Every structure is written in C-alpha cells, then in structure tokens.
Amino acid sequence: MPPTGDGGTTQGGTAAVERVFREEYGRLIASLVRRFGDIDLAQEAAGEALVAALEKWPGSGVPPNPGGWLTTTAGNRAIDWIRREKQRDAKHQAAWMSHDDTPHEPTGPVEDDRLRLLFTCCHPALAPEARIALTLRLLGGLTVAEIAQAFLVPETTMGQRITRAKKKIASARIPYRVPDAADLPDRLDGVLTVLFLVFNEGYLATGDGEPVRDELTREAIRLARILQHLLPREPEVTGLLALLVLTHARRRARIRDGQLVPLDQQDRGGWDRTLIAEGHRLVRRCLAIDRPGRYQILAAINAVHTDARTASDTDWSQVVALYDQLVRLDPSPIVALNRAVAVDELDGPDVALALIDPLPLAGYHAWHAARADLLRRLGRSAEAGEAYDAALAVTRNTAERAYLARRRGELVRPVQR
C-alpha cells in the first residue's frame, strides 16, 4: 500500500505502530492460541509481527486492516517456527495445551477467541494474582515491566509468576474454551473479580507511588467493554461495566492538590457527563433484564450518586435500600460498612457508628476512616484522632494519606489537663 502521508490515522510512525499493536494484541494472541494451541508460540509470533510492522509501516503506512495484517504475518512466522521445530524436536508438540477448535455459537470466531483467552487467564486453578497478571499481559498487552510496576513487585518476580502460570496452563491442560452454560455463572464471577481488582488497584493504588493508576483503570474498562460486547445478555457483566464507567467518570474531581476529595465535596462540574450517560444507559439495561447481582447493585448505587446535581440532592433512602439488597446477596463486613456510611446520611452519625463499631475490619483503612469521620462529627475528638492515626497506619496511598492527615489536623484539640 502506498504511503498516504495525510497525517491522519494511517500514518505509521513508531508510536502509532506500537499503539495499534497494543490495541490489537489481545485479539492477535487469542486467535494465535486457538490456531496453534501454545501461548508462548503465540507471543513469540506476535513479537515478530511487531518487528515486521515496525520495519514496514513507517514507510508504507498502516494497512487498512492492521489486525488482519498482524494476524497473517504472525501466523506465517508461527508456521515457519513449527516447521523448524518439527525437524528438531517432535516432542514439543506433545506439550501443546488442550484446545477446542469449534467456534462459539453466538459471536464470531475472532471475538470469541478473546473470550476463550479471558476464561483461560482467569481459570480457578491459577492463583488470583497470576490471573490478574496473565489477563493484563495477554489480553491487555501490557509488558511484564508495566505489570510489575503496577503491582509493586520486582520485574523478575512478575516474570516468574507469568511464566509459571503459562507453564501450568500447558502442562495441566487448562482448556481454551468458554465454559458451558452450567459452569458459566461461577467462572464468569472469577473473570469479573479480576477486572474489578485491576480497576480498584488503578482507582486507589495500594502503594505510595501515583495515587491513581490510569493505565489500570482504563485497561479494566477496556476489557470490561469487550466482555460486555461478547456477553451482552449477562447482566452482571453489564453491571460491572456500568460500575466501572460511573466510578471512572468522577476521577478528575476525586483528587485535588494531591488529596482525595470525598464524594460530597467533589466539584460535580468536573464529572464526565458522557461516561455518566453511558453508565446510566447500562444500568437501565440491567434493570430491564431483572436478574440483580452484586455489580449491578453497586452500579445502581453509583447511578443514584451521579444522578444528584448536588450532594444534598442525593436520594439516600434509595442508596440504603440498594445496600439492603446488596447485604442480602453479600453479607460481608465491607458491604455492611458501606451501608452504614449511607445510613449515617439518613439517621445520623450515632446510629451509623453503632453499626460500624462491631465490624471485624481493624486491618481495613476505610473502616478506620469512616469511624474517624463519625467520631469527629460527634465531637469525640480524642477518639477521632486515634481512628485517623489507625487509618493512616494501614494506608499507603498518598492522596488518601493527605486527606486523612488534613482531617486529623483540623480536629478540635481536647482540653489539655
């Protein structure tokens, strides 16, 4: 193809090639794994296709179907490699992972390949941290170094974690397929958990580096969008996407001068109205399906918040009603804590504190922070100070620490004796 030279989307600078490559990576790997049954081979071939694209595209321009070009090129490289290996080592083929060549019914085979890959990466026989790492590596196209940095572990550790997981997939024959209808709800829950954890790590990073890791929140949303597109009739998938989108919509208003800004103090003009409209559409779609679940309820709660023009317009009785529904599905102390924070708005801090105090969450920063806030407003400054200290002791996120430290400093000092 001749160079277009119009400076538009077909221009093929190195950065553009790498952007296209990352965009296409999950699809590329997924189709190569289905075709060749080997993740390492798929990654090798994809890497060679990138090298070829970097040589060719800057001169000729990005081809009209870059994903197809990469798939064809990588496929040819993989076949070359197999021919070479066949002569050298026939045993290699025996180690190939189990795979299923039949395309999944409701979606096209190309899209479906990514779904298979997602279920393989999130297989329950893999450790949870390995599921997250593999998903980001193989579907997100993040480098090992980027994933290591995001989860604050040395690159070699992350590399070993991914290598080990891939080895287990191959030798234990973790299947490359979408689970059947009977297993789908359980397995899907595992996939949604991975995406939710990736998002949360981006939204409130646990480490003391950047307080928000946009690359993780964006990647979680991108993968959730793909999943929602592939499984549009699964309301929990739609619910998760709605939840992520509605949460992400508030990101710009959430941090000011390096400090976390609580929901009631955020500048609502800074919220992303396009994302909010999308989130509300998704929530309505869930309501129409009428099979509520955890993520759908969390999304609905966020829809109530993003519906209110000011914090005081929030329909708190609706929020508490949704939390009541959530508690019935998921009676965990963290859900009880969030419900109590909403109860505070309706019934006051003393009622909320009585609900929060008995919860077994002493290692959880949000429990201490919620107690601190309630105690402060009840005028129990000394106890509030202790609670702020306890919250500070268990969080490293710099924006949250800055917020907690400021609140701690604003406490009315108890009378010195």
Next chain:
Amino acid sequence: MAHYLLAVHGPAERNEFGNYGSKEEMEEAFAATGAFNDALRADGYWVFAGGLAPAETATVVDGQGPAPVMTDGPYLETKEALGGFWIIDAPDLDVALRLAADGSRACRGKVEVRPFEGLA
C-alpha cells in the same frame, strides 16, 4: 486425552477406622468411593486406583550405590501422607477437577490433582 494423578492425602497416623471417625463413616466412604470408581470405569476415565497401607509400612530403597540401601519408613516423615490415589485419563483440567471434586466427596478427603508430564 491426558493422564492425571488424583492423590488423597490424610493423617499419617491412622486409627482403627482408617482416617474416619467411626465404623459407619468408614463404611459409607468405602461404599461412596466404590460407586465413584464404577462411574470412572463406565465413563472411560479409569486407568488405575488404589488405597495404600499406612505410611509406616513403607521402605525406602537407594539403589544408586554398589549395593542397595534399605531404610524403614516413608521417604518423608510428615504428619500427612499419601493415603491413596486414582490415575485418570481426562481430556483437560476442567474434567479432571470435576472428577477430583466427586472423588473428594466420595472418599471424604482433600484431593491433589497433578498432571503427568507430556501426554503419558
């Protein structure tokens, strides 16, 4: 198809009812395991299975020197030991895990699923 070892681990020290709390429990577990074995055979997954005598009956042999050296007792002195196992032939790990869950329920013990190297 691939071969998997489904290994059942339990206390190395056994009481008079194997690892079970009572005679009834032991008999129920044996009956359930027998039924599970029949199902494995009927469905074509069966390769081999067996319960092992207590670990204390083991002998370790080292034949690497000029004359074999025998040591009384198991290779690893642990509180938990391999009590029995199945070897199954299954198409993939999902099937092996499902069978392991059924086997675990039948014999009332935790089951470790381990693939054989290559296609065995």
